[in-house]
Amino acid sequence: MYIGIDLGSRTVKMAVWDGERLRDYKIVESGFEPHRQAEKMLSGLMPKAVVTTGYGRHIAAEYFADGVITEIKAHAAGIFHHFPDCTTIVDVGGQDSKVIALNAAGKVSNFQMNDKCAAGTGRFLEIMAGSLAFTLAEFGAAALASEQEVQINSMCTVFAESEVISMKNRGIPREHIARAVHSSVADRLASMLARLGYGEMVAFSGGVARNPCMVALLQQKLPEIQVVVPELPDLTGALGAALYAAQVS
């Protein structure tokens, strides 16, 4: 049994790989000390190897991990497992968004990450949902249901938020604003992909890939290709780390 743990900014994810299939998985809130959460998740398990990834990967390695890989390599391994023909990944997590190009063997050949600013990340969507008084789950569903598209021009979280507030004050229904927020993130992802270059299939991973509106809009912005989402998209990194653990030990 091989374990991959993805210590992200919002959640800690664990994937248990038995050499042939995903045996088990867990997702918990990161809390104040993500590596403690991870230790708890591991208790009672007897893995052959543990590989960590995500923001907390190095701290965790000081306590228990046998190996450390970046989220980029982990997502590449996870997606290659799900979609061996896919050569492009867009991963949107809590703190950042990445686009990754793979070669035919599933190895990373190029990648880009968003710059410092939170725009285009899970955090951005969360802040916007909050200022429209939606829960995250309602937010994506409401945006999906809305046909009407208004435009958000600002890509900076702070300015975008004040744009959202002024739209609210102009009486624009919040579903329409929700749609505009999603659309602006999808635009950003599409332009990151355009910069990197992409194949015929783009896999969408990370927690934000669970948002149906984000997936639909990304597909809409890239009509010539197929956007695919793996089962349990937020587990992709942890699964990749577990697969890597199996591969090297």
Add this chain to the structure above:
Amino acid sequence: MSSFEIKPYPEMWKALDMDVPRFDKMRLMMGDMYAKAYLSQPNRPDGMAYFDNMIAEIHGGRVKELLAAKTEGRPVIGTFCVYIPEEIVLAAGGICVGLCGGSQGSVPDAEKILPRNICPMVKSAFGFKAARICPYFQAVDFVYGETTCDAKKKTWEILDKLVPTYVMEIPQCKNPRDIALWNEEVKDFKAKVEEVAGKTISETDLAAAIKVMNNKRRALQRLNSLRHHNPTPISGKDGLLIEQIAFYDEPVRFTEKVNDLCDELEVRIKNEVAVPATGATRIMVAGTPMALPNWKIHTLVEGAGAVIVNEESCIGTRYFKDLVDETVTGMDNMLAALTDRYKEIDCSCFTPNNERITQVIKEFRDSGAQGIINYSLQFCHTYNIEEIRIRQACEAESIPYMFIESDYSPEDIGQLQTRVEAFLELIGE
């Protein structure tokens, strides 16, 4: 490690009209930063002791030397750019000091006056003067500025109110008429330095200064080529530090110390002493200057187990790759030889700038690096845009390549660490 301290000189600072309490805090912070980044490195060459001491004495010993020179009537000139013809200053008995703009600490002071969305190097340097927290800035007779990028040339107008700022026009192209203008500017600069020094520069003075500067460049070239050895005998952080100290140390002594260090490195190479472990991924950086104490990228890359073996930068090869022709005689010819040498510097402020693209690839090959990290300070338009051509050239040559745009603030460290590690993983596969 904890015994390292940047030495305080409160009396002298006070005499220089500095904000002493504030500056003393910065001194302590920089000392800590230095101990953490530098003294923790394993297996450093003994020759680094001199450069450690240059840091320990950065706010005292070297400043004293400048003040002593001033009492002898020798001019002290603050510089911001490698286009300053240093030979002219030396020939007049003067001293050039690079004014550091590599610290986040002074950026908020600058942002009280300057726009926020300009280059952090310009903001940092300006902030040091505005807040009176740099002894060098306080000690200089005047500051040498130039018309390279917009951020700098417009800041000189504001800076001039705080400290006399002399502006040399550097053209934007390298056509014959641009070079002719440049040569006139070199002559004007000579007249300005002579006026401040109260002496006329003779051919002999200038010939001697040219030798001093060329020898300094040769020593730095030698160090650079030793770093290219595989495995490399010295860390990239130490290499960068020496290139940074080159901008404020006394040139003859500095040259001697760099050569001493190179002797030691040659022995290390013979004895197969490697820093860090043999097999570390070799990285070259290209791009905007990393002014003291900006060690951000080096710390990240070497912290991840790789090693930096070359800096294609103004605090790096652009400063020392070209020599002045020493065989020329006659003042006018000598000044033309200076212009000739300085025009070889391939700053992205020029257009076209094809030489730089070729140079980056050449340095990559010479250094035996396995990948290039192109680094641009935030809001530096010319380097940020030239990035596109460097990237395309690297793609054409199948060179692993990554671009980082950053400033001095620590907030993007986590993200940059992930990017750097992923880049090293990519090279490793």
